[in-house]
Amino acid sequence: MKNPDVIVIGSGGGGAVIAKELGELGIRVLVLEAGPWYGNKKWPEPNKNRGEAKVSSNAVDLDGSLYRQQLTRLENDMNDFVTGKFRWGSADRRRTPWFRNLPDRAVLWQTAGVGGSTLHYYANSLRAFPQAINNEWPINYKELIPYYEKVEQTLPVEFAPTTSKEALFYYGAEKAGFTLNKTLDVTRVGYRPQPNAILPPNEHLMDPNYSLEELSHMEGCTLSGHCGQGCPYGPSLEKMAKRSTNVSYIPLAMKTGNVTIRPNTFVTKVLTVQSSGRGRRAIGVKCRDTWTGEIEEIRAKVVVMAAGCVETPRLWLNSELPKNQWVGRGLTNHYMDMVTGVFDEKTLMDVLGSPTINPFVGHTSGARLDYPGLGMIENIGESPGLSAQTLFGFSQDGYNRLRLSDSNEWDQRGRLIGSELDKAMKDYRRTLTLSIITDDEVQYRNRVELDPHVIDEHGAVPLIHYTPSQKSRKRREQLTKIATNILRQAGAKQIHRADLPPNYFIHLQSTMRMGFVVDTSCEAYQVERLYIADNSADYNSLGGPNPTLTTQALATRTAEKMVQKYFQ
Amino acid sequence: MFSRLSRKGRVRTLSALENLEIDLYLLPSPFQNNAGLVKYVTDALNRLSMFGYYSEWPAYGSTRLNQPEHRRLEFFPLSWNQIGYPGVSHGYRDFRGFLLKIAETRVKNEES
Numbered sequence: 001m002k003n004p005d006v007i008v009i010g011s012g013g014g015g016a017v018i019a020k021e022l023g024e025l026g027i028r029v030l031v032l033e034a035g036p037w038y039g040n041k042k043w044p045e046p047n048k049n050r051g052e053a054k055v056s057s058n059a060v061d062l063d064g065s066l067y068r069q070q071l072t073r074l075e076n077d078m079n080d081f082v083t084g085k086f087r088w089g090s091a092d093r094r095r096t097p098w099f100r101n102l103p104d105r106a107v108l109w110q111t112a113g114v115g116g117s118t119l120h121y122y123a124n125s126l127r128a129f130p131q132a133i134n135n136e137w138p139i140n141y142k143e144l145i146p147y148y149e150k151v152e153q154t155l156p157v158e159f160a161p162t163t164s165k166e167a168l169f170y171y172g173a174e175k176a177g178f179t180l181n182k183t184l185d186v187t188r189v190g191y192r193p194q195p196n197a198i199l200p201p202n203e204h205l206m207d208p209n210y211s212l213e214e215l216s217h218m219e220g221c222t223l224s225g226h227c228g229q230g231c232p233y234g235p236s237l238e239k240m241a242k243r244s245t246n247v248s249y250i251p252l253a254m255k256t257g258n259v260t261i262r263p264n265t266f267v268t269k270v271l272t273v274q275s276s277g278r279g280r281r282a283i284g285v286k287c288r289d290t291w292t293g294e295i296e297e298i299r300a301k302v303v304v305m306a307a308g309c310v311e312t313p314r315l316w317l318n319s320e321l322p323k324n325q326w327v328g329r330g331l332t333n334h335y336m337d338m339v340t341g342v343f344d345e346k347t348l349m350d351v352l353g354s355p356t357i358n359p360f361v362g363h364t365s366g367a368r369l370d371y372p373g374l375g376m377i378e379n380i381g382e383s384p385g386l387s388a389q390t391l392f393g394f395s396q397d398g399y400n401r402l403r404l405s406d407s408n409e410w411d412q413r414g415r416l417i418g419s420e421l422d423k424a425m426k427d428y429r430r431t432l433t434l435s436i437i438t439d440d441e442v443q444y445r446n447r448v449e450l451d452p453h454v455i456d457e458h459g460a461v462p463l464i465h466y467t468p469s470q471k472s473r474k475r476r477e478q479l480t481k482i483a484t485n486i487l488r489q490a491g492a493k494q495i496h497r498a499d500l501p502p503n504y505f506i507h508l509q510s511t512m513r514m515g516f517v518v519d520t521s522c523e524a525y526q527v528e529r530l531y532i533a534d535n536s537a538d539y540n541s542l543g544g545p546n547p548t549l550t551t552q553a554l555a556t557r558t559a560e561k562m563v564q565k566y567f568q
Numbered sequence: 569m570f571s572r573l574s575r576k577g578r579v580r581t582l583s584a585l586e587n588l589e590i591d592l593y594l595l596p597s598p599f600q601n602n603a604g605l606v607k608y609v610t611d612a613l614n615r616l617s618m619f620g621y622y623s624e625w626p627a628y629g630s631t632r633l634n635q636p637e638h639r640r641l642e643f644f645p646l647s648w649n650q651i652g653y654p655g656v657s658h659g660y661r662d663f664r665g666f667l668l669k670i671a672e673t674r675v676k677n678e679e680s
Contacts, residue, residue, distance in 0.1 A: 093636045105610075158670055167664055170667065180668070182673055192667070193666070201663050211658075216659055223660045223663060225657065226657070362660070385618070385620070387622070393617075394615055398586065425622060429652050
């Protein structure tokens with residue numbers, strides 16, 4: 001596409017949404033994505049070679065069977081942080097991942113590729129807690145509702161079906177004294193199914209006349225448990241059960257006839273000129289082809305940064321844009337923890353009517369307890385490698401065996417090794433894991449900045465610092481105790497606490513905060529025609545809920561505001 | 569040296585590294601005086617070993633050390649047999665109904 005009206009940097013949770021919305025309003029959009037494109041006929045071997053085409057703009061290029069062949073659902077092939085297809089790195093997996101300097105025990109889980117981190121996300125599509133928006137953000141919750149509704153209908157979002165692990169969670173939550181909260185707008189404590197961007201199960205799922213393989217080619221979730229591996233199940237690419245943006249908003253964007261998407265293209269600089277209005281004005285970008293190393297400049301009337309909470313501030317800083325002391329500052333990550341309960345067969349027979357839970361069945365995360373003021377708790381059932389790594393291999397408390405404290409609250413705490421690990425994983429099918437997700441307080445010291453010593457092919461690399469505040473620590477302890485009690489009430493015989501390190505980044509937010517770096521329409525205060533459409537624009541961590549839906553609602557709103565200002 | 573230690577000795581060594589109970593000046597580059605990197609790498613050694621063992625990686629057998637595009641599954645992962653994970657699935661018949669549907673929240677909103 002020559003001379004697009006708008007360049008969108010990144011095609012993840014936010015970028016894909018703003019591209020589709022702008023396309024529908026008649027604006028010509030070029031989306032630049034750093035990673036590969038899975039499920040597009042123009043790149044039949046996206047990890048092996050650069051392909052013959054540079055861009056794709058027609059939905060006939062999308063191919064569900066190709067997508068299924070590429071997304072093998074094998075966790076090492078898909079999720080390995082170093083060589084997996086869903087990694088933060090170039091399409092060419094012979095190359096190392098793109099480096100971020102995290103000087104601590106750390107996991108930063110982002111994916112480069114069309115769809116961005118929604119490729120691996122669990123599709124949890126939560127509205128923010130109203131109390132975390134009202135009187136906090138520069139806009140109020142009511143203003144967001146029509147946009148939430150639009151995104152919920154487009155993805156679409158539905159409450160998760162119940163499988164064994166959800167049934168056991170609801171049972172434990174009831175016994176712990178909580179009640180069902182039938183709402184999308186949470187103002188009180190209660191449990192409920194996760195509102196997920198996953199198509200409801202096919203009506204024939206329980207009918208043995210249909211084989212599971214047949215069902216996996218039909219519309220609807222098959223409860224396969226492969227959310228984290230991308231879930232390529234459905235009759236066509238745009239009807240895949242899990243609604244990553246590459247199967248939801250990207251096809252819709254292409255159908256407007258106004259949106260072109262170019263993968264394998266890393267933006268290294270936002271180009272600006274001096275302007276009388278806000279100081280600087282965005283006029284385009286400089287980018288690099290990740291296969292060939294070719295560098296070029298592309299001009300547009302407006303530039304949208306949707307590169308995520310780490311790369312958006314990095315790009316700002318590498319572009320030598322005006323100084324703003326809040327760029328990259330205020331990073332939140334929901335300071336998480338995990339507790340895992342082991343159940344015996346008799347308890348499970350009594351509660352579920354079956355001797356196992358099989359945590360790998362169903363939506364990876366299908367049930368939740370909302371706790372405004374503290375955060376939330378959700379169940380989680382990952383595949384074995386990811387479970388072992390996160391639950392038993394990653395801890396701020398070191399090795400359970402070397403533990404000095406003798407608290408009785410948890411039977412085990414921290415990393416497991418040898419026979420302990422062997423035993424824990426042999427119990428895997430009878431475990432229920434709860435994830436603690438904290439209403440994480442914004443701190444100026446928590447940040448993404450440029451590493452002064454390390455430069456890669458895209459410029460100075462990001463250096464990330466995060467230590468939770470006292471308030472966040474307290475909230476996490478309280479939530480961990482509540483989650484532990486839910487497991488005990490449900491009948492868990494043994495409970496393990498991971499005690500995750502603080503630098504566990506899944507819900508990164510608020511590094512380019514509204515009211516500090518961008519205004520209420522998400523345009524940069526100091527650079528006109530430069531917008532942000534990712535989690536970095538969030539004012540805070542939403543009270544605990546998963547951030548994607550709010551980013552998507554904001555991106556929808558931003559598209560409207562931008563068109564009103566610059567294209568009418 | 570490390571491989572000659574007892575199991576417990578190896579764990580204690582890793583623990584000392586991640587807790588920085590060592591003289592960072594004595595480490596070789598790039599770890600010398602680089603506490604953050606020592607912590608990151610020690611942690612990753614644990615995580616990546618566990619992820620590797622309990623994922624399908626060992627089942628790439630003789631191709632397991634190849635570049636990812638040239639690995640082929642040669643058998644069913646031993647660890648998955650040990651723990652009873654059935655492997656890649658097309659789906660499971662464990663649908664127990666819906667506790668709540670979005671339509672119900674809309675009705676409630678209209679009433680209020």
